[in-house]
Amino acid sequence: MADLFVCLSFDYDAASSAIARNMVSPSAISRGDFALTGARRILELLAGQRIPSTWFIPGHTIESYPASAQAVHAAGHEIGNHGWTHRSPASLSPDGEISELASGNLAIEALTGRRPRGYRAPGRELSQHSVDLLMDAGFLYDSSMMGQDYIPYQARAGDRVTLLEPMEFGSDTALVEMPVHWSLDDCPHFEFQHSEAAVLPGLMNARLVVENWIDEFRYMKKHHDWGVLTYTFHPHVIGRGHRMLMLEHMLEVLRGEGAIFLTMEDAVDEYQRKFPAGVSLRGR
Ligand SMILES: [Zn+2]
Numbered sequence: 001m002a003d004l005f006v007c008l009s010f011d012y013d014a015a016s017s018a019i020a021r022n023m024v025s026p027s028a029i030s031r032g033d034f035a036l037t038g039a040r041r042i043l044e045l046l047a048g049q050r051i052p053s054t055w056f057i058p059g060h061t062i063e064s065y066p067a068s069a070q071a072v073h074a075a076g077h078e079i080g081n082h083g084w085t086h087r088s089p090a091s092l093s094p095d096g097e098i099s100e101l102a103s104g105n106l107a108i109e110a111l112t113g114r115r116p117r118g119y120r121a122p123g124r125e126l127s128q129h130s131v132d133l134l135m136d137a138g139f140l141y142d143s144s145m146m147g148q149d150y151i152p153y154q155a156r157a158g159d160r161v162t163l164l165e166p167m168e169f170g171s172d173t174a175l176v177e178m179p180v181h182w183s184l185d186d187c188p189h190f191e192f193q194h195s196e197a198a199v200l201p202g203l204m205n206a207r208l209v210v211e212n213w214i215d216e217f218r219y220m221k222k223h224h225d226w227g228v229l230t231y232t233f234h235p236h237v238i239g240r241g242h243r244m245l246m247l248e249h250m251l252e253v254l255r256g257e258g259a260i261f262l263t264m265e266d267a268v269d270e271y272q273r274k275f276p277a278g279v280s281l282r283g284r
Contacts, residue, residue: 002225003274006217006259007178007267008046008053009143009232011120012039012072016060016086020122031236035061036068038239043075045244049251053077054264056120056143059084059107066111073112078263080118081105081139088123089130097129101137117265120144124180131157135175141268143178143230150220150227152178152271153279169282176268176278178230184216185232190243206246214253221257226274228267229259 015032018024046053055072057079062069073079083089084103092100101119108116119134121144134142134155142155155177158170182188189209192202213231220227238247255261262270271279 002221002258003270004217004221004224004226004258004260005228005267005270006254006261007228007230007264008051008261009120009180009230009264010039010042010053010055010238011082011232011234012055012057012061012069013082013086013122013234014058014061014065014236016058017122019060020086034239035234035236036065038235038237039068039072041239041244042233042235042247043071045248045251046077047075049255051251051261052263052266053261054080054118056080056082056118057108058082058086058122059104060086062107062111069111078118078265079108079112079116080120080143080264081108081116082120083122086122088125089121089127090123090125092127094127094129094133097127097133098137101133105137117141117268118143118178120180131155131173131175135173139175141176141178141264143180143264145177146179146181147177147281148179148279149181149216150224150229151279152176152228152268153281156281172278172280172282176271178228178264178267180230180232184213184230186234186237186243187232190240191234191237206243210246210250213250214257217254217257217259228271230264230267 014035015029018028081104083100089097117140119139119142124144154172155175156170157173160168189204190202193200
């Protein structure tokens, strides 16, 4: 019997990601406002299918929309740290990162009564210091990197990376990495964004995208008897009607294919049982 785990993760950015990019017009903020409608629809869908999930919620969202954040917690979903603001760690000083982790944790502890075990970097851009800072802050896992697809691994710290010399790999750490990928994230496929600098077209046909997402699971099923596949959604993106129909369809298909849905912290526990010594990406 294969153990094929699926983690549904929801980055509940609401308006915080626009604000972090200095987009504070009423129109930009309204796109964040829609996240509340999306979150309500997602919670209804997950409750109907009895599926646990993990929500990475910035402190800004928790404190701006406390009733909605409370609804996520009350429904039993895991809540992870996604900063207080939505500024990426790569854009911050080490002190700035420490402050973001601490204030994000405070907001979550006030909501749930416990410290979050997981972290996902806003924009998924960790800094050179992030892995060490996450361990110092007591996190069990990060979910911002893309070094594998179906098998979690130990995050590495202290790589020496220069332009003209081969990589010198740092050491594995106790921090578990729960890998993600842009291809399994709703934002690049669907979110239309425009600025003077660039246009990100998004707005893909949901039925085509879901074929990719289901096939990603089918490949895991064909080639592995143990694995964890993590999808990333944003309530303001996936919450649109036609995409909610797609998400509902995907969950039904995955369940029929044998997927076991669980929170990311529970998936980390499964990983540590399966690989007591940890999985290393060094020396391959
Ligand atoms: Zn985010």
